[in-house]
Structures are given as C-alpha cells and as structure tokens.
Amino acid sequence: MDLNNTTMIWISVVGAIAVPILLLLRSGRRDVLPYLAGYFAFFGLGPAVNYALGRDIYYGIVTDRIGAASFGLLLGLLGMLLVGVLLPVRRGALDRTRLDDAAHPLPLVAPLLLGLAGYALAIMVWHGPAMLAGNKLDRITLAGPWHYDYLLLQTMACSLYFAARSTRLGTIAYATNIACYVGYCLVTNERDFLFALFAVLLHVQIFRRRAMSLRLALIGGTGIVVATYLASIRSPGVGEGTTRLLNEGTVTFPDTYVMNLVPDQMPHRYGETYWDALLGVLPIGQQYALAQWLVDLYAPGSPGGYGFSLAAEAYLNFGMAGIPLVFVALTVVQRLLARRVDQGDFYLYASMLFTITWMYNFRGESFALVKTLVYGAVLYGGLHLSGTLRKRYRRVSRPRVTPARKGARHRRVPALR
Numbered sequence: 314m315d316l317n318n319t320t321m322i323w324i325s326v327v328g329a330i331a332v333p334i335l336l337l338l339r340s341g342r343r344d345v346l347p348y349l350a351g352y353f354a355f356f357g358l359g360p361a362v363n364y365a366l367g368r369d370i371y372y373g374i375v376t377d378r379i380g381a382a383s384f385g386l387l388l389g390l391l392g393m394l395l396v397g398v399l400l401p402v403r404r405g406a407l408d409r410t411r412l413d414d415a416a417h418p419l420p421l422v423a424p425l426l427l428g429l430a431g432y433a434l435a436i437m438v439w440h441g442p443a444m445l446a447g448n449k450l451d452r453i454t455l456a457g458p459w460h461y462d463y464l465l466l467q468t469m470a471c472s473l474y475f476a477a478r479s480t481r482l483g484t485i486a487y488a489t490n491i492a493c494y495v496g497y498c499l500v501t502n503e504r505d506f507l508f509a510l511f512a513v514l515l516h517v518q519i520f521r522r523r524a525m526s527l528r529l530a531l532i533g534g535t536g537i538v539v540a541t542y543l544a545s546i547r548s549p550g551v552g553e554g555t556t557r558l559l560n561e562g563t564v565t566f567p568d569t570y571v572m573n574l575v576p577d578q579m580p581h582r583y584g585e586t587y588w589d590a591l592l593g594v595l596p597i598g599q600q601y602a603l604a605q606w607l608v609d610l611y612a613p614g615s616p617g618g619y620g621f622s623l624a625a626e627a628y629l630n631f632g633m634a635g636i637p638l639v640f641v642a643l644t645v646v647q648r649l650l651a652r653r654v655d656q657g658d659f660y661l662y663a664s665m666l667f668t669i670t671w672m673y674n675f676r677g678e679s680f681a682l683v684k685t686l687v688y689g690a691v692l693y694g695g696l697h698l699s700g701t702l703r704k705r706y707r708r709v710s711r712p713r714v715t716p717a718r719k720g721a722r723h724r725r726v727p728a729l730r
Contacts, residue, residue: 315380316380316381316384317377317378317379317380317381318380319365319380321380321381321383321384322361322362322364322365322379322380322383323365324384324387325358325361325380325383325384325386325387326358326361326362326365326383328387328390328391329353329354329357329358329386329387329390330354332350332354332390332391332393332394333347333348333350333351333354334347335394335398336350336393336394336397339397339398339401340397340401340402340404341402341404341405342518343402343404343405343406343518343519343521344397344401344402344404344651345515345516345519345647345651345664345668346393346397346402346644346647346648346651347397348511348515349393349647349668349671349672350390350393350394352672352675353386353389353390353393353675354386354390355562356561356562356563356564356675356676357383357386357562357564357565357624357675358383358386358562358565359558359559359560359561359562359565360374360379360559360560360562360565361379361380361382361383361562361565362559363552363556363559363560364376364379368552368556368559369552369556369560370552370560370565371560371563371565371566373566373570373611373619374565374566374569374570375569375570375572375573376569377569377573378568378569378570378572378573379565379569381569381572381633382565382568382569382572382624384633385568385572385624385628385633385636386564386568386624386636388633388636388637388640389623389624389627389636389637389639389640390640391637392636392637392638392639392640392641392644393640393641393644395641396641396644396645396648397644397648400645400648400649400652402648402651402652406519406520406521406522407519407520407654407655408520408655409520409655418479418480418700418703418704419473419476419479419696419697419699419700420699420700420703421695421696421699421700422473422476422477422483422486422696423477423480423482423483423485423486424486425470425473425696426470426473426477426483426486426487426489426490427486427489427490429463429466429467429470429490429493429494430486430489430490430492430493430494431493432463433463433493433494433496433497434493434496436455436456436457436497437493437496437497437500440455440456443455444456444500444501445500448502449501449502450616450617452500452501452502453501456497456501460501463497464503464505465684465685465688466692467490467494467505467506467509468505468508468509468666468669468670468673468685468689469666469685469688469689469692469693470490470494471491471494471506471509471510471512471513471665471669472509472512472662472663472665472666472669472689473487473662473696474487474513474516474517474665475516475658475661475662476658476662476696491506491510494506494509505673508669508672508673509669511672512665512668512669512672513665515668516654516661516664516665516668519654520655563619563620563676564620564622564624564625564675564676566619567607567619567620567621567622567625568622568624568625568628570607570610570611570625571622571625571628571629572625572628574610575628575629575632576632581629581630581631581632582629582630583630583631584630584631585630586603586626586629586630586678586679586680587630587679589601589680590678590679590680590682590683590684591683593680593683593684594680594683594684594687594688602621602678602680602681603621603625603626603629603678603680604618604619604620604621604677604678605618607619607621620676620677621676621677621678622675622676622677622678623639623640623643623674623675623677623678623679623682624636624639626639626678626679627639627640643671646667647664647667647668647671650663650664650667651664659693659697662689662693663689663690663693666685666686666689667686670682670685670686670689
C-alpha cells in the first residue's frame with residue numbers, strides 16, 4: 314500500500330483532528346488526554362499540511378516519506394483514542410477532601426524551590442545584558458555546565474505545585490521560582506516553561522467546579538505563538554506567518570529520515586533502544602542518545618541538534634506497528650495516574666510530571682523520558698522521607714505534660730511506647 318501521497322496526508326490530518334474531539338466527547342473537558350492528543354496532532358502534522366498546500370518546509374525532511382510519517386502518527390493517536398475510550402476518567406470535578414485530609418507535609422519543597430529560583434536569578438544577574446546577546450548556543454554556554462540539569466530539576470519542581478500550595482511559604486516559593494524559571498528560559502531561548510505551565514493548568518481544572526476549556530484553548534494558542542516567536546529568535550526557520558507556525562512540528566524530520574533509512578539501509582532494533590534507555594539511567598549503562606545518533610548520521614560534527622521523536626524511535630524498533638503500541642503503553646500509564654490523582658499527593662505529582670515529560674519528549678526519545686520519571690520519583694521519595702522523619706522527630710521530642718492543680722508546677726512524664 315502506497316502511503317506517500319497527498320491523499321494519505323489529508324486523511325491523517327482529518328483523523329488526527331477527530332481524535333481529540335472524540336476524546337472530549339468521551340471523558341469531558343477536564344480530561345488531560347484530549348489536550349495532549351491535540352498538541353501531538355498540531356506539532357506532528359504541521360509540516361505535512363504545509364507540504365500538501367505547496368508551502369515551504371524544512372529542507373531536511375524526506376518528502377517521499379511524509380505520507381508514511383503522517384499515517385504513523387495517526388496510528389499513534391488512534392492508539393491513544395482506544396485507551397481513552399476503554400479507560401475513561403470522571404467527567405465532573407474531583408473532590409480534594411481526601412487529599413487535604415491525608416496531606417503529608419514536605420518541608421523541603423519550599424527550600425528546593427527557593428534554591429532553584431536563587432540559582433536562576435544568580436545566573437541572570439551575574440552575566441547581565443550578555444545573556445540577551447548571541448544565539449542560543451552562546452547563551453547556554455554563558456549559563457554554565459549545569460544548564461540542562463537545571464531544566465531537568467525544574468520539570469520536577471513545577472510538578473510540585475499542589476504540594477507547595479499546602480503552605481503559605483510554599484505558595485510564595487512556588488510563585489517566586491516560576492517567575493525566575495520563566496525569566497531564565499527567556500534569556501536562554503528555551504521553551505520548557507510552556508509545557509510546565511500548561512500541565513499545571515490542565516491539572517488545576519480537574520478540581521474546579523467549572524471547566525476552563527476556552528481559557529485553556531486561548532492559553533494553548535498563545536503558547537504556540539510564544540514558542541514560534543522564541544524559535545524565530547534562535548534560528549531563521551522556514552516561512553512566515555501560518556507557514557512558520559505549522560513548521561514548528563520538527564518531529565517530521567526525524568520521522569521521515571528514519572523511515573527512509575529503515576529497513577532498507579539498516580535493520581530494525583527490536584526494542585534495543587528501550588533497553589538502552591533503562592540501562593542508561595543507571596551508571597552502568599551507555600548514555601548515547603538517539604538525538605546524537607541522528608546528528609552523527611545527518612550532519613557529523615554539528616554543534617547543534619535536531620531532537621528526535623517517540624514515533625521515529627518506535628518505527629526504528631518495530632516498524633509501523635510499533636508506533637501505536639508505544640502510544641498505547643504511554644496512554645495506559647497516563648490513564649492509571651489520571652484515575653488516581655485524588656487518592657494521594659504522589660499520584661497527583663506523578664500525573665503532572667508524566668504530562669510535562671510526555672509533551673516535552675514527543676520530540677525526544679525514551680531515554681530522556683525514562684530518566685526524568687525515574688529521577689522525579691527519587692526526588693519525591695527524598696522529599697517524602699524528609700517529611701516523615703520530621704514528623705517522627707517532633708512526636709518523639711515533644712514532652713508530655715500531665716494536668717496539674719491550679720498553682721502547682723507541671724510534671725513531665727515520659728511518653729508511652
């Protein structure tokens with residue numbers, strides 16, 4: 314079957330638009346999944362729409378494979394739709410009573426947020442106007458060797474929104490950190506903060522009595538415009554106006570490039586990259602990212618990169634059938650977390666972290682996705698442990714006092730064990 318034609322592109326586009334609509338009809342406007350599907354459809358098929366309309370696209374895209382890449386993404390979205398239909402979430406607003414009653418204090422959340430805010434502020438103040446000059450690589454170099462580690466930590470820190478909101482100090486610390494994080498991203502031409510802020514809003518509306526779908530749509534549209542503007546600052550790009558907007562879907566390049574190589578010029582990996590992703594998180598694993606593999610093949614020695622794609626990695630391993638399988642697996646994880654967000658602070662944190670990570674790594678790979686989730690779990694475990702130890706320490710160190718007659722001195726009595 315010939316997939317590489319304009320007809321297949323339009324079929325894929327129409328099908329991709331239908332998926333988030335059907336998900337909204339199934340689970341309602343508070344469900345996170347329809348917004349994720351809409352995001353994937355826009356950034357996955359934008360260049361295909363430009364190509365079908367005869368507009369300019371990135372010259373590295375293999376045009377003979379655009380139809381196949383579009384169809385592969387449609388299969389992935391249909392996999393999301395299947396899971397969304399079989400595992401719906403509650404349509405109404407969720408009750409926070411159980412979360413509030415079982416609230417477990419995390420005393421180190423505020424210091425963590427303030428520390429991250431202080432780091433970003435120090436970098437911006439230290440370098441001053443120099444951070445606003447030069448291209449993205451120049452600005453990242455000024456930011457220092459911990460730039461990407463800082464962005465990774467911020468992905469986890471932004472997912473602590475509800476934990477931070479449980480105290481006044483935490484609320485202030487979260488707002489301060491967000492302000493410094495956004496400023497840091499703007500001066501380094503990074504767009505990571507957009508994923509974090511959108512994920513926070515998606516989860517806030519889960520507990521609201523009135524859904525804010527219109528505002529989310531407006532915020533999402535504004536986010537796309539801001540992302541396009543930031544991209545135009547750091548690189549010339551292709552086209553103007555709506556053409557440039559649709560060309561922000563950079564996953565079409567790795568998708569078509571990999572489909573052009575595999576299996577004609579190199580064999581499928583049959584799960585090898587996923588195994589490497591699991592081992593790569595540990596010190597014993599080889600940390601060779603597929604994004605670097607793509608650079609080494611396409612432009613050896615280039616200082617920049619092109620990212621990668623979850624769909625391209627799935628195709629690299631298992632062919633076209635691998636794309637819906639991977640998206641089904643990821644959607645199952647999302648649903649299991651989304652159906653438990655009102656049952657514990659960890660589920661709420663994990664759902665937010667997974668949403669941000671999946672959105673960001675749509676144009677990434679499994680290694681970065683697994684790394685973020687594992688490190689995020691370790692961070693939350695440390696924060697939770699600190700809260701448990703603090704609670705036990707207070708319980709043990711607080712002396713018990715027996716009631717005394719008026720005018721008599723209190724007598725301390727050892728606590729019962």
